[in-house]
Structures are given as C-alpha cells and as structure tokens.
Amino acid sequence: MENDRDKKPARKPPVKRAPAKKPEPKAHEGxxxxxxxxxxxxxxxxxxxxxxxxxxxxxxxxxxxxxxxxxxxxxxxxxxxxxLSSRERTRLFLFHKPRGLVTTDRDPEGRATVFDFIAEKNPHLPRLMSVGRLDINTEGLLLLTNDGGLARVLELPSTGWLRRYRARANGATDQTKLDTLAKGVTIDGVDYAGVEARLDRVQGANVWISLGLREGKNREVKRLLEFLGLATNRLIRLSYGPFQLGELPEGAVEEVRTRVLADQLGVTLAEQAGVDLDGPVIDRTPEPEPRPLRERTGPRPKRTPAENAESKPRSGTEKPHPRKHVSALRDERAKAEKGPRRRIESAATEDRRGRKVVVERVSVATRGPERGAEAHDSRN
Known part of the structure; x- marks a missing residue:
C-alpha cells in the first residue's frame, strides 16, 4: 500500500485576478x-x-x-x-501701526483701514493679511503676511508666542495687585490665562505698565486693567513672539528675511502652516507712464520774420556774457569802495644845482585805447 505521505496534494487551478486599478484621487486631496x-x-x-x-x-x-x-x-x-498666477513665496512683514487705523479689509463706517494705508504708501507689496488684530486706538507692531495659512497658525495660542505690550492707564495701582494677574482671572464669564505684568513708573495721575500675554483675546489688556480699576488711555505692542518693533518708524513696513523667517518658524510650525519659502517673488513695481505724444494735424507752420527776430539775439555777433572771474569781481568791489585803481610811476631828474631828485607820477589805471595823452597829463 502506498503511504499517504508519498501522495502529492492536487494543485488548485490558478485564480484569475482582475488587474489592479489605480487609486482614484480622494476628495480631500489638494x-x-x-x-x-x-x-x-x-x-x-x-x-x-x-x-x-x-x-x-x-x-x-x-x-x-x-x-x-x-x-x-x-x-x-x-x-x-x-x-491664475503661480503661488508666491511666503513672506512676512513688520508694520508699525499708527493710531486711528482699523485692522480690517473694509470698514462699514468708512474709517481708514490698515490695508488702504499700506496700499497707498507701498503699491509694490502683495495683497496682505494681518496676524491677529489691533484696536483702532492701539499702536505698535502688527505682523502682515501674504500667506493665510501662516496667519492662522501664528494667531493660535498653542503657538506659545509671547506678545508684549506697554500700557499707560489712568488710576493708581501697585505691583502686588498686578501680581494677581499671573494666576489668571475670569471677567464676565471669560477666562483669561496668566499674564506677566510689571509696574514701570508713575507719571502724575497715570501709570505705565509692561504686560506679556500668550492668548491675545479681544481687548484683553484693556479688560484686565479695567478689572484692576485702571482706564487704559494708550496701548503699544512692542513684540510678537521673536519679532520686535525696535526702531521701526511709525507707518513704516519692513520685510523679514526668508532665512530669519524659516529659523523662527522651525520645522513644526512651517509644516502646520504649509508655507512655501522657495517660491518666486512677483515684481509689482508700477511701470512709469509714457509721455503723451503731441498730435500734429498738419505740417509745422512757418514762422514770420518778426517771430524769428524775437527769438534770436539782437545782434548776430552778440554772444552771452560769460561768468566773471573772481579777480574781476574783486576789482569791481575795490573800485566801488576806494574809487578807481591808480598807477604810480617813478623817475629821476636833476635840480638847478645838479642834484638827483626822485619824482613820482600818479595816474588812473586804464586799459586799451583809453591809455593816451590824457593819462600822461595827470600830475601830482
């Protein structure tokens, strides 16, 4: 009898498989x-x-x-x-916002906006959007970018970037009261995280306070100071994360270098924002307007002899007087102060006894044909 182990298992017929289909692009791609x-x-x-x-x-x-x-x-x-034009490289700008500008694209009340101000002063810049907002009466550093993804990432509190402000408020306070903000407070049902606050100086009825916060909620600084009984009458943002206001003049815009932007963002924030730091930069410098050409309806009219005589100098040989030399100007000034220049001529003669006598003759210095017998007749 044959052993079962020696029997080979029957091969199954191969199963025909349909060719693999290429995966279709998902709806969320792009x-x-x-x-x-x-x-x-x-x-x-x-x-x-x-x-x-x-x-x-x-x-x-x-x-x-x-x-x-x-x-x-x-x-x-x-x-x-x-x-559609190709995507431009991600760019970041520092703007020193003055008071009186609204941080919005359009204002229903017709007030001046930040973007209208920048477009008028800097027409070569791309269309920009702000990283967060500043109130109409708040001044200082405002970050602007042409990349909406970067703006949204930098606005998030999870980024952990510290915003520093300097506030002037009316009222009295001390460092002990300001230290209570470090633990966080709740105002009108809104929770505010801990804030660094330091009393800088007292100026009459006002106090200057430096604050550092990481959330950046709407009117956060003013609400926190109102919680302490202070009325904010001036607010300046000094920094936003690693970017400082510094000596940037009011109303000026300064671009952050691409290398500095890449270093400050790091790999994590750059991936979250989806920035493109290798793309091109579009040149938006306005071209100079060409000069309008004069339209000529016919041949140029001939000028009359009278018009030609008016346009030409009075004498054909007349030339414009050259500019006088410094020595000539000095000579004229000397003549006006002391009179005309005089020339002194000395000679020797003999008296009746045969002695030599020196005789000096003074005459007005003249030039050209004026120098003649009249000049020699002038005697002292």
Missing part, C-alpha cells in the same frame, strides 16, 4: 480653490467664493458653480478667462 486663489494673492477667500458664485472662476475649462472644489497643481484655474 486644496480648496478659494484657498488657492487667496494664496496666489488675488483676493481673499470670501471674495473668491463670491467670484465663484458669479461664474467668474473655471477649473480645466469648466465654470464652477460651488466653492466646494479641490484643485491640485495639475489643474488649471482661470479667473475671468485669465490663468
């Missing part, structure tokens, strides 16, 4: 078209969504009717029939 338009510096996301609803945006030739569309680098986006 970025929203409104975000891509905002990153290109064309408009804000809100404006992009409005343009899409108006039928002004198309992707790969198809007009969009909804902003719920993701695009990749392979897709071609056009706005009003023109292709």
């Amino acid at each position: 970025e929203r078209v409104a975000k891509v338009m905002a990153r290109a510096g064309l408009c804000s996301r809100r404006d992009a969504e409005s343009w899409i609803a108006q039928g002004r945006v198309a992707v790969n030739g198809q007009v969009l009717t909804s902003a719920a569309k993701n695009v990749t680098d392979q897709d071609q986006v056009t706005v009003d029939g023109k292709p």
Whole structure:
C-alpha cells in the first residue's frame, strides 16, 4: 500500500485576478480653490467664493458653480478667462501701526483701514493679511503676511508666542495687585490665562505698565486693567513672539528675511502652516507712464520774420556774457569802495644845482585805447 505521505496534494487551478486599478484621487486631496486663489494673492477667500458664485472662476475649462472644489497643481484655474498666477513665496512683514487705523479689509463706517494705508504708501507689496488684530486706538507692531495659512497658525495660542505690550492707564495701582494677574482671572464669564505684568513708573495721575500675554483675546489688556480699576488711555505692542518693533518708524513696513523667517518658524510650525519659502517673488513695481505724444494735424507752420527776430539775439555777433572771474569781481568791489585803481610811476631828474631828485607820477589805471595823452597829463 502506498503511504499517504508519498501522495502529492492536487494543485488548485490558478485564480484569475482582475488587474489592479489605480487609486482614484480622494476628495480631500489638494486644496480648496478659494484657498488657492487667496494664496496666489488675488483676493481673499470670501471674495473668491463670491467670484465663484458669479461664474467668474473655471477649473480645466469648466465654470464652477460651488466653492466646494479641490484643485491640485495639475489643474488649471482661470479667473475671468485669465490663468491664475503661480503661488508666491511666503513672506512676512513688520508694520508699525499708527493710531486711528482699523485692522480690517473694509470698514462699514468708512474709517481708514490698515490695508488702504499700506496700499497707498507701498503699491509694490502683495495683497496682505494681518496676524491677529489691533484696536483702532492701539499702536505698535502688527505682523502682515501674504500667506493665510501662516496667519492662522501664528494667531493660535498653542503657538506659545509671547506678545508684549506697554500700557499707560489712568488710576493708581501697585505691583502686588498686578501680581494677581499671573494666576489668571475670569471677567464676565471669560477666562483669561496668566499674564506677566510689571509696574514701570508713575507719571502724575497715570501709570505705565509692561504686560506679556500668550492668548491675545479681544481687548484683553484693556479688560484686565479695567478689572484692576485702571482706564487704559494708550496701548503699544512692542513684540510678537521673536519679532520686535525696535526702531521701526511709525507707518513704516519692513520685510523679514526668508532665512530669519524659516529659523523662527522651525520645522513644526512651517509644516502646520504649509508655507512655501522657495517660491518666486512677483515684481509689482508700477511701470512709469509714457509721455503723451503731441498730435500734429498738419505740417509745422512757418514762422514770420518778426517771430524769428524775437527769438534770436539782437545782434548776430552778440554772444552771452560769460561768468566773471573772481579777480574781476574783486576789482569791481575795490573800485566801488576806494574809487578807481591808480598807477604810480617813478623817475629821476636833476635840480638847478645838479642834484638827483626822485619824482613820482600818479595816474588812473586804464586799459586799451583809453591809455593816451590824457593819462600822461595827470600830475601830482
């Protein structure tokens, strides 16, 4: 009998498998078209969504009717029939905000905004957005960027960047009261994290206080000082994270170098924000307007002899007088003060006894044809 172990198992027929299909792109791949338009510096996301609803945006030739569309680098986006410009490199700017400007794109009350002020003074800059906000009466450092992803990441309290302020407030306080803010307080149901506060000096009825906070909630500094019975009448932001106001003049804009921005962000924040530090920089310097050409309807009219005579000098040989030399100007000044220059001539003669006598003759110094017999007749 044959052993069962010696029997070979029967082979199963091979199963035919369908060829593997390429994975289709997922709906969440790429970025929203409104975000891509905002990153290109064309408009804000809100404006992009409005343009899409108006039928002004198309992707790969198809007009969009909804902003719920993701695009990749392979897709071609056009706005009003023109292709969307390539994404510009992520840039960060320091702006010394003056008082009286609103940190918003549009103000319903018609007040002056930060972005209108910057666009008027610096037309070569890209479309910018602010990292956080400053009240209309708050001055100091305001960060601006052309990358919405970077702006959102830097606004988060989880970033851990310290914002430093210097406040002038009306009222009386001491360091003991300011130290109570370090543990955090709750005002009108809103919890505020711990704040570093230091009393700098007392100036009449006001006090100067330095504060450092990490949350940056709406009107946080003013609410905290009101909690202590102080009325803030001036507020200056001195720094935002590693970026300092320094000696930046009021109303001026200064760009942060790309290398410095990369070092301060680090790998983690750069990945969270999705920054692009290797892209191009678009030149927005306005071109000078060409001079308008004079339109000539016919041949140039001939000038009359009278007009030619007026345009030419009175004498054909007349030349413009050259500028007088310094010596000539001094000579004229001397003549005006002491009269004309005189020349003294000395000679020798003999008297009746045969003795030699020196005789000096003084005459007015003249030039050219004026020098003649009249000059020699002048005797002392």
